[in-house]
Structures are given as C-alpha cells and as structure tokens.
Amino acid sequence: MAIETEKKVNDFAHRTSHRNRIFKHLERVERSWERNEVSSNFPVSLEIQPTDRCNLSCRFCAYRNLRLNGDLPVQVFSDLVQELVTEQKTRSVVFSGGGEPSCHPYLPEAIIQLNAGGIETGILTNGVAMNTRLEEAYQKCRWIRFSLNAADETSYRRLNFSPAGTYDRACRNIEKIADQRIDGAPTLGISMIVQDGYDQLTYLRNFIGVAHNLGVDYVMFRPLVQTDNFQTATTQGTFINWTEEIEETAREKGIAVNYKTFLRERYETAWQVRDYHRCPVVYDSLIGLVTAGGDVFPCVALYLTGNGKYSFGNLNGSSFKEVLTGGKRAEAVNNINAVACPYCRHDHMNEELLKYMAGETSEQTCSDPHWKFL
Template identity: 25%
Template sequence: MLRTTSEPITSTGTWTWSASCTSAPSTRRCCRSPKAGGCPRHWSWTSTPPPSAIWPAPECISGGLLNQGQIGKDRLVELAEELAASSVQAVVLIGGGEPLLHRSIGTVIDTLFDAGLQIGLTTNGTMINRYLDQIADKVAWTRVSMDAANETTYPKFRPAKRGRVVFPTIIDNMRQLAARKSGRLGYSYLLMQRYAPDGTVLDTNFHEVIEAARLAKDIGCDYFEVKTLVDDDHYTLSQKAEDIALVEGQLAEIRTFTDDDFHLLVSNTWEKVRAGIDPVELKEYHTCPVTELRTTITTSGVYVCPYHRGNPAGRIGDINTTSFEQLWKNADTTIIDPARDCQFSCSRYPTVLQIQRMRPDDGVTLVDDFDPFF
C-alpha cells in the first residue's frame, strides 16, 4: 500500500535513473542545447537501501555512496511523473543498493511504462517475485547481478545478512521471470579475486565462469555478461597471465553454445585487461556528447554520468529541491573535461569517437527504430 505522506523512505538511499530524448544521438537530434530545452536521452536513478535492508557487496564501486540521504517517497513518484511528461525515452533503475526494495518502485514502473518510456532494471534478484507481473510485462531488460555459479561461491562475494542462503531463491525468481518475460533477461558476472597481504588468492570466482554461463542458459537468460573489477577511480586492474588464460579458455568454450537466443557479452574493460593495455586511457577531446545521454540521479545529487556520481565536480543539481525540467534546463554538462577528468577506461569511449566522426552531411539516415539505452 502506498502512503501519501511526504516522509523520507528509510529503505532507500541512492538510485540511478537513465532518461532519454526523442531520437538517436548520432543524428544530433537528441542532443539539446540549453536554449532548446530538450531532454537527455536517458537518465540513471541509483537506489541505495540502508545496511539493515540489504547485504553489502564488498566490491561494489558505489559503496562509498550508500546511505547519503534520502528522497521522499512522494518526490520519487513526482519525478517519475515529470520524466513521463517530458521527451525522455528510457529510464534505468540501478544500484548501489536494491531498486526493488523501494516502496514506490511499483508505482514508478507503472508511471514510466504507461507514458511509453522503456525501462531497464539492474537487481540482485531477491525481490523479482514480488514484482514479477510488472517486470515481466513492463521492463525492457532485467540484469541480475550474480557473480557466482553456485551457493558456495555466491555468499563469499555477495554475503547476505545473518548468513541467509539466497542463491536458490534468486535462481528460482529468474526462472519464473524467464518463463514470462517480454523483455531481455541477463546474468551478470563480475570477475573478482581477493588477496592476502603476501599476494595469495583468498577468494576467487575466475574458475566458474563457464558453470555460471551454463546455468544462465538453462535458466532461460538471453545473455551472459562478463565484466572485470575496476578500482574506485574506474581504472582497470591487471591480472596474472595464468588467470587471464583461465578465463579466456572458459569464454572460448562458452562461445560454442551461444546461439540466436543466448549471447555472450564481454566488457571492453576485460578486453583491455586481457590485452595488457595501459589502464590510463587518455582522451583528446574536452567535451563529451555522452553526458547528454547518461545523466545520473542519486540522493546526493544529479551527475553528468555514472562515472562521476559522487564527484562534486560532476554534480549538476539536486532533484530533491529542483524539478526535472528546471534542473535540465539549467544543467551544464560540459563541466567535466574528459581530457582532464576521464583518464580511466570508459565503456562509452568508442561511442564518443563514433559520434565525433559523424557529420551532418555524411549521409546518415534518421530512423525511429533504435535502442534508447544507447
């Protein structure tokens, strides 16, 4: 039941919305100028419940942003209504934290969907059954953060409060969703290792990538995603040659059982680690067009993109005190200089280069059928 009070919700802290405007960024139709008053392509809304509500993932890159204030329940619903009334096209609900723990999440999904916005969801999977109908019918894609293939490894990297065993519950939830989904379902696997002071590996999930991929296909997932751990500043971490070989051997075997219904996605960060590429990725441009497309809303502020969430230099406003329309009208997305501020490995770097290569007269044809989660 929704209460119509304006008290802050104690089961939430930081969310990430991603919102989108009316057309593909490569055509420049979706990139607004302050005078034009257009909207960003998509927003990220990052949600963070307090420690009592979830179990912490020690390697979570958003860990430092948890529990930094709250957004009132009424304000979250209002924000969904504001996005629904704008030219935004897509919203991603993501963490740190668990979006499905928020008491307004059902209303938010309904509001966005009814307005024709596409919705993406990143979840730990424990609450899927609670919102199964809405997720199956109204969410364009759901990515479940797993990072393990079995209930032995899972609690090492995603420990539950009071030692609860949740892995079987999550798998069952994913099977239920797979049987009913209208959108895509993904199994996310973050490669992680923990070391003792002497360099000895204490915990690892490098060895069971293929086991997790087989499980993902058996569940009915549309894709299996492999990513690598980065440091708090988003720089890739080098790995031993034997560990790289272990993962690469498994990826090669996974490719033998991919098909039109099951895909393997490997992050560009792992490709750089595998190839031994320098973690420092220098940019030769000073403004980033993707900041028009990946704006991030959290309880601590609104930021130009997810990489700069929590960074005061990348903060463009506060959704608690400003309407979406006013915030975006006054937003200066050029406050981040990629040449100075983005020397880490950015997953959108290839996109930026592609946009920069395009010209108004290069024969680009505008189409209405495109992926708003660009």
C-alpha cells in the same frame, strides 16, 4: 540445439554495437559542445539510483563507501516520473545502484507509470527481493540484468556475506520471471564480476549452465573494476584466452554470451587518452543520472569520483526541469575535461558521433532492439 534457439542466440550475439545507438537519436544532437554551450534539454536516457540501501554486501561493490542517503523520497521519485512522462523527451530509464533498486517501495509504480507513458525501462538487480507487484512491474521492462555473480551458493556467500538460502531464492525469482515472459520479453541476462579466485574456466562454464537452467537469454562477464582508481583486474587478460571455450559452451547451452564489447572494445581502449575535451553526450544532454540523495549528475562515472562540483543540483525542493535549466548545470559541465575523465562507457559513442559530425563517417545502421538506452 534447435534451429530456432540457435537463431535467437546468433541474433542476440551479433546485434550492432552499443556505440551505434547514437545514430537513432541524431535529431537530438545539438552540437552544443562546438559552441561551448550546454543543452538544457531532458536526457534521452536517464539512469536513476532509487536507493543506497542494499540487501546484500558485495565485497567488490564500487558504491560501498557512497551509501549515505537512504532512499530517494517517494514524493520526489513520483514527481520525477510524472515529469518525465509529461515532457515526453526521455526515451528510456535505467534503474540501478547505488543500492538495490528493488529495496525502494515506489520502484514497481515507477516502472509501471513510465511504461504506460511510453518510456522504456531497464533494471540492474540482484533478484533477491520479489513480490507480486515487482513481478508485474518486471514484465513491463524492456530488459532486466540480474547480478548473480556466482555459479553456486558457496561462492555466492563468500562474495556478499548473505544468509544460507539467498542464492537459491535469487535463482528461483529469476526463473519465475523467465517463465512469466510473453513472446520473449523482457530480455533477461545474468552477470558475473570476474575476479581473482572466480576466474577458472570450468567455473565460468558452470555459470553459463546456470543461465541455461534459469531460462535467461544471455550471460555477461565483466572484469572487476577496483573501487579506488577504477582500474580493471588482471583477470581480463586471462579471460580473453578462454573466449573460444566459453563461446563453445554458450552455443551448446543455447545462451548468448556478452563479453567482447566490454572487454576488448571498452576496457582496452577506454583508458587511452582521449583527443576531445568536451563530452558530446553530456553537452547535448543525451544522458544523465539521478542519485538516491536527489542529486542530478551528468553521468555515473563523474558521480563516482565523489566530487560534488559535477552536480547540477538537487531534486529535494526543485523539479527536474528547474535543475536542468538552472545555471549550476552549465557550471558543472564546464568543469569537465573529458581527457582527464575516468573510465567511460560512452567514450566510443562520443567517438562515433564526433567522426560523423566531422564528415569522416556516414550514418551507421543500428539493429539493436535496445536502441533507446544510451
């Protein structure tokens, strides 16, 4: 491996933990949870699910039974983007599903306008859809993670029931975006949900080879989350035994591999009983979610519970600011008992923030270039 490639991989693989990103946003910490108050501020990092429509039908999809709303109306979507740009309080927007974000006709314009307004964007996409406007928009993202999920077309089609040629089309699109990059931006990765039947070491190594051939920066391996009770699949324990071989293959291919934080830190401890009842990142409005139906939720995990009591309100007929400052927000947040919450990817961030506010730790360094994304 060339020295510069090895340095790139090492820099990417050893960035500071996701949990430390919170220390880049201390000026937004109001400690509202200590007063049992709820901030009415705009979220630092907002997740938007533009559509519930999808061009694939992945059998493991957690949203399979939640696709009820179609698209976020274009005017509502446009007004939300304009409001975020005008207010200048949100630092990042992630487009996710729900469905497949690229199915929404306004997505390219949303990315381009947010970028022009100084708000960084990231997207989770399957990469199947592509056109000139999407290509232009994708080059303005800070990062893109493609949910490829397979190392070959046969297994790909078994996972999502797609027509022949879909896998090759997605790979061509990913490779095209990689080839169009300037100075290595945006950061590109491909991800795989590791599940029964797709957890052989050779297959995982082959997936790293696919990443190398496509020209992306990293591979993310994620264990299956069962959609009924949010439990991880048993493949996690087996996967951990293969980490040395996986890292060796990644080094040989010049690809960073992301699994340690997700498997060891988040999944092994995120199920443990929390010792706090009020969620700091929610009480202080550091994160938020807008669904394809226009509902505003504190986070993805609570949306996935299917319980409408956590909704702040709806953007169909109200501005984002009106929803955030309305009385329903405080009512919804006060319904949250963090001890009883499902799996939470922000749990470690809350722990770091609580320890810092209690004087148990000092401010931590954060060298992550994606620090605006919480």
